[in-house]
Amino acid sequence: MREYNFISKVNCSSFFLSINWALMNKCNYKCSYCHPDLNSGSINAPPYEVVVQFVENISLDAKKLGLTPYFEFGGGEVTLLRYFSKLIQLIHENGGLVCIVSNGSKSLSWWRENAEYLNGVSLSYHVNDIKDENHFIEVAKTLESSKNTRLHVNVMMDPQKFNDCYSYAQRLKEQVKCSIALQPLFEGFGHGGITQKYNYTDKQESLMKSFRGWPDEKNLPEPRSFLDIEYIDGSKGTVSTFDLLINDQVNFIGWDCYAGVESIVITFAGEIYRAWCMQDGSIGSIYDTEIILPVKPTRCRTKICQCGADLSSTKINKRLIEQLDNSIAVTQIL
Numbered sequence: 001m002r003e004y005n006f007i008s009k010v011n012c013s014s015f016f017l018s019i020n021w022a023l024m025n026k027c028n029y030k031c032s033y034c035h036p037d038l039n040s041g042s043i044n045a046p047p048y049e050v051v052v053q054f055v056e057n058i059s060l061d062a063k064k065l066g067l068t069p070y071f072e073f074g075g076g077e078v079t080l081l082r083y084f085s086k087l088i089q090l091i092h093e094n095g096g097l098v099c100i101v102s103n104g105s106k107s108l109s110w111w112r113e114n115a116e117y118l119n120g121v122s123l124s125y126h127v128n129d130i131k132d133e134n135h136f137i138e139v140a141k142t143l144e145s146s147k148n149t150r151l152h153v154n155v156m157m158d159p160q161k162f163n164d165c166y167s168y169a170q171r172l173k174e175q176v177k178c179s180i181a182l183q184p185l186f187e188g189f190g191h192g193g194i195t196q197k198y199n200y201t202d203k204q205e206s207l208m209k210s211f212r213g214w215p216d217e218k219n220l221p222e223p224r225s226f227l228d229i230e231y232i233d234g235s236k237g238t239v240s241t242f243d244l245l246i247n248d249q250v251n252f253i254g255w256d257c258y259a260g261v262e263s264i265v266i267t268f269a270g271e272i273y274r275a276w277c278m279q280d281g282s283i284g285s286i287y288d289t290e291i292i293l294p295v296k297p298t299r300c301r302t303k304i305c306q307c308g309a310d311l312s313s314t315k316i317n318k319r320l321i322e323q324l325d326n327s328i329a330v331t332q333i334l
Contacts, residue, residue: 007249008321009230011258011314016070016097017062018224018263020276020309023051023084024076025268029103029129033158033185033198039076043268046286048083050270052090054286059096061293070224072309074101076268085114092117097221104139105131111139115146119220124183125155125172127165140176150220151178156185157208159198166207173213180213181242186306195304197248209246224312232320241311252300252315259313260294275310277302 026041027034036042055071062069071091078084079102088098099120121143123136130136143151153176155169169180188195200208225241244250260274260283267273270286280298284291297316305311 006232007229007317008232009314009316010227010244010252010311012224012226012262012312013228014070014222014224015067016224016262017058017065017067018070018072018309018312019058019266020072020074020263020307021266022075022268023073023078023266024081026080027075027077027103028080028105029077029126031126031129031156033156037268041076045081046270048087050286051083051087055087055091055096056094057291059091059094061291069096070099071096072099072101072224077103077105079106079110085110085117088114088117103130104136106139108135108138108142111142115143115149118143118146118149120150120152122152122154125153125165125168127156127158127161127168133168137172137175140172140178144176144178144216147218148220150216150218151176152225153178153180153213154183155180157182157200157204158185159200159204162200162204166211169211177214177216179215180211181246182208182211183242184208184246186304225308227312241308244311245306245308250305250311251303252305252317253303254317254319255300256297256316256318257300257313258297258315259310261297261313263309263313264293265309274298275313276307277305277310 024045025038025043026045027039030039059069069091078100091098097119098117099122100118101122101124103126104123123140125136140151140153143149153172155165155172157165166182169182173180184200185198186196187198227239227241229237229239231237257275260280263275264283265273265276266286271282272284272286272291273282274280274294279301283294300315
């Protein structure tokens, strides 16, 4: 990939309105790198009636804009929510798309029964907390066989057990056809903002950058994690949000960011923000009867844009473009 400073625009070409929703903060795992705010169960999940009303309202807003509502649910472990199966079926029946982040611990029967409503699943492998490594692979195989589900696996790379994580990723790659990322961990994840990446050796960094799974060859819409890149010289390319993350190309300070216009995020308490950096404050709540979404971009002030949902929103380096235009104008005059 080229140098970050020569990228002028990053955008997702899909016609979605993304709703990235932290639906509940209860989880059956207690990973050391995950803050209790994300797994303690300290906040009650919203009532089903409230969730349904918001889903219907935001879906209507999306359709007015000519966009498909794209719900990305995370937690916590959302598959533990008692009404979750009913919710994703409702979204599916109303023309929306559903993608979830999960540790894969639910029974195989649950995955078989619900796979048809899941357009995307991102399974997270946690070496310290996973109860059954064989079960995780069987869940992955179940989702691999689902014709309408795109599967991705993040292997959470604990530096203290890096070799174990890497070995499992290799085992998974041998048995399941899906994309796989060796996911670096960040300090401050889930509480108070990202500060820095965990310490990895040069060799570990190299392995995380180079490791990939296999393309699934399913005829499905590309996930929002695939981004179109425009360079300052006019050339174009395609990268993933993981490519930006693993290459430390996630500082967009000063860029125009369209989070809030193309996408929103929802906290455990139901508060709505442009993005997980929570710039510009709350723009509403799922409990509001009416929500007015932003129509203009915001100027980025966040040093590390770590979340895939935030990275997928269009970003334009207008200052760099203006500098180039001014330079060309001066050259023409001379």
